[in-house]
Amino acid sequence: LYISLNYMFFKKPLKVEKDENNRVPPGQTVTDKFPVLTDGPAPEVKKDEWVFEIKHENELLRSFNWEEFNNLKQETIETDIHCVTRWSKLDTVWTGVYIEDLLDGLVNEEKHKFVMAYCFGGYTTNLPLEDLLDKKGSVVTTFDGKDLEKDHGGPARLLVPHLYLWKSAKWVKGIHLGESDRPGYWEQYGYHMYGDPWKEQRFWYD
Numbered sequence: 001l002y003i004s005l006n007y008m009f010f011k012k013p014l015k016v017e018k019d020e021n022n023r024v025p026p027g028q029t030v031t032d033k034f035p036v037l038t039d040g041p042a043p044e045v046k047k048d049e050w051v052f053e054i055k056h057e058n059e060l061l062r063s064f065n066w067e068e069f070n071n072l073k074q075e076t077i078e079t080d081i082h083c084v085t086r087w088s089k090l091d092t093v094w095t096g097v098y099i100e101d102l103l104d105g106l107v108n109e110e111k112h113k114f115v116m117a118y119c120f121g122g123y124t125t126n127l128p129l130e131d132l133l134d135k136k137g138s139v140v141t142t143f144d145g146k147d148l149e150k151d152h153g154g155p156a157r158l159l160v161p162h163l164y165l166w167k168s169a170k171w172v173k174g175i176h177l178g179e180s181d182r183p184g185y186w187e188q189y190g191y192h193m194y195g196d197p198w199k200e201q202r203f204w205y206d
């Protein structure tokens with residue numbers, strides 16, 4: 001009500017410009033550090049054995065090796081990131097390829113509604129396909145102008161900055177497209193199926 005009255009009488013834009021005050025989601029604290037959060041050891045992934053596979057259930061639809069991936073249009077992505085352990089980091093800079101460019105021409109809206117991202121080392125995480133489209137999701141290979149460090153998912157990780165960072169799978173190896181939403185690794189232990197930091201969707205009981 002406050003917002004709509006405000007809008008009607010003062011013609012304030014509904015979507016407020018980003019500033020330091022409203023870009024940190026509830027319950028989060030800004031840090032300049034870049035903590036490492038990995039369950040278990042970081043896998044060693046060599047660039048010459050790296051692949052990114054796109055599957056429907058278990059059928060391989062398309063795959064990229066390192067060279068093929070690096071020949072695609074590389075984008076620079078500047079964004080804030082939010083970890084469920086309550087730190088946020090502002091103005092992080094990455095380069096990589098938008099998921100929609102990897103999927104170019106492949107998407108079947110009937111069959112491809114959800115994604116399970118899978119990784120070297122076995123980690124998985126689930127998200128709706130639409131959360132990876134429209135430049136919302138990418139596979140990134142640099143952070144802050146340097147090759148992505150192994151501990152942060154190098155050589156390549158998913159980046160889905162509008163959701164909590166556990167959805168940004170490190171050492172990503174591919175995505176399974178499917179009709180249904182199934183819990184990934186942390187989701188099976190009670191992390192939220194969606195994970196919107198602005199709604200504090202941390203755990204399933206939130």
Ligand SMILES: Nc1nc2c(c(=O)[nH]1)N[C@H]1C(S)=C(S)[C@@H](COP(=O)(O)O)O[C@H]1N2
Pocket residue numbers: 034035036037038039040083084119120121123151152153165166167168169170171172
């Ligand atoms: N493969 C893999 N990806 C992962 C994780 C993991 O354990 N394995 N941890 C997730 C969690 S819980 C978080 S908060 C972020 C942390 O990313 P960072 O270590 O680069 O800060 O990676 C996510 N991606």
Ligand SMILES: [Mo]
Pocket residue numbers: 037083084085165166
């Ligand atoms: Mo996390």
